[in-house]
Amino acid sequence: MHNTAAVVRRRLLGLLFFAIVIGFVAVTLMQYNKVFTPVVKVDLITDSAGNALPKNADVKVRGMLVGEVRSFEASGDQVHLHLAIKPEDAKLIPANATARLLPKTLFGERYVSLQIPESPKGTLSNGDTIYQDKSGNAVELSQMFDNLLPILQAVPPQDLASTLGAINQALTGRGEKIGHALDQLNTVVGRFDDQLPDIKADLQGLATFSQTYSKAAPDLVDALDNLRTTSGTVVSKQNDIKALMASITGTAASTSDLLQVNHDTIIQVAADLKDPLNVLAQASPAFGCTFKDFADVEKKAKSIVGYGNKYPGIRVSLEIVNPRGRYIPSQDEPRLFDTRIAKCYRTAQPGEKYPIPDGTLNDGSYQPPTRHPDPNAPTLFPPNPQYSLVPQVGYAGSQAEQKTLAGIYGAATGTAPQDVPGWTTLMAAPALRGNEVTVK
Structure with a gap:
């Protein structure tokens, strides 16, 4: 009986020991997991x-x-x-x-x-x-x-x-240099800060510029395509172009030789043309209407001469106007007092009693009064651009000078002076003025 109680006691003590161990481990785990920690x-x-x-x-x-x-x-x-x-x-x-x-x-x-x-x-x-x-x-x-x-x-x-490790080795001992480089980079970036508004404006302008070129891209592509065709044509015609350039070179050389040989003559001709060109400038305001009247007269002349009729011919009616009177010495000698510039007048129509606008040519003779003054006659000074140089009064351009030149041209060509065209003496007068003429 005594032995049985001892065995039971030992077993209970063993169970208690294991319970204590298990409890200790459980409490330890719970403590490790912070179960008892307030949170x-x-x-x-x-x-x-x-x-x-x-x-x-x-x-x-x-x-x-x-x-x-x-x-x-x-x-x-x-x-x-x-x-x-x-x-x-x-x-x-x-x-x-x-x-x-x-x-x-x-x-x-x-x-x-x-x-x-x-x-x-x-x-x-x-x-x-x-x-x-x-x-x-x-x-x-x-x-x-x-x-x-x-x-x-x-x-x-x-x-x-x-x-x-390689990066660490590369950077080791270079801290001062890297810091200096970063300081310089900071300075450069700081300078960019002041230019940011301009850079922003440039970028915006670049965007607008890019949009413009984007819209023009099709036309630009077409232009480049056309240029390709043109380039192909130039390549295919290169022999002709070379020949043309060679001929142009020869022509340029010939022109250069011509100008070098005749440069004095060209200068003299240009100087001699000064006076004839001045005469043409004086008469230039009337060129337009004169040529127009010639064209109109050509149409009217056909009806005057009976063009297309069975019996062609000129039929005119003559009217006697105021006589100029007899010649009076020391009064009616030919003299050029007319200072009027060339101008355009209204063309007279058939059956109209058209007076001479501004009077007849002022050659120094007595001027009879006009019988039918024309209220539409142009004034002495026509509107711009009909202004021109006012001819000088004197021997130059007078009828006496024209008769003298007609005699010189007639003697030189074997033509009667009265048959020499008037425009010949008018054009040649500036070139011969002040020169001595010898007729053989």
Whole structure:
């Protein structure tokens, strides 16, 4: 009986020992898992990036550890993280805080970084829910790490270590030079800041310029296509072009020789043409109407001479007008007093008693009065552009000079002076004035 009680006691002591050991281990594990640590439980809702968080990941505020991630569960495109925040720190964290999931290092695990807003409201308490920071910078940073992770996983660590080692070796001892280069770069960029408005205006002008060329591109392409055709034509006709250039070269050489040999003569001819051209300039206001009247007279002359009739001939009616009177010595000698410039007059019509506008030629003789003054006769000074040089009064251009020149031309050509055309003496008078003429 005594032995049985001892055995039972030993067994109970053994069970108690195992219970104590198991309890100690359980309490140790629970203590390790911080079951007995008072915390403030908060839920964090994030996107799929929350799946990358390990269990017991750190929760920090401005770099200070304030809690950990106890567990997480996925729900569609979202992940619900269960955070355990220290009570003393939860009192300092506003209820409207947001969270970012950031890596500790380039290859390190992620942690939860709580962001304090500019306008904090309340404090965290059990059962509160916070959300992931959705601001532009946070989203871009998260996307950058998400995109960078596959690249880093694809790069072999030993190759990356070699590359980083080579970069470190290249930069070692060159800090001062790199700093100086960065200072110079900062100076250059600072100068660009002052020119940014001009650069912006230039870029805007370049955009307008590009749009203009974009609209003109079809026409430019057509022009280049036409140029291609022209170039093809030039290439096919290159032998003819060479021959043309050779002939032009020869012609230019001949012209140069001609001008070199006759340059004095050309200058003299140009000088001699000065006076005839002055005469033509004086008569130029009447050239247009004169040629027009010639054209009109040519049509009327056919009817005057009976063109197309069975018995052609000229039929005229003569009327006796006021006589000029007898010749009076020292009064009626031929003299040129007329200073009127050339002008256009209205053409007389058949049957009209048309007077001589402005009177007859003022040759020094007595002028009978006009019987039928014409109110439409032009004035002494016609409107512009009919003005011209006023002829000089004297021997030059007079009838005496024309008769003298007619005698000279008649003696030289064997023609009677009265048969020498009047325009010949008029054109040649400026060239012969002041020269001595010998007739053989």
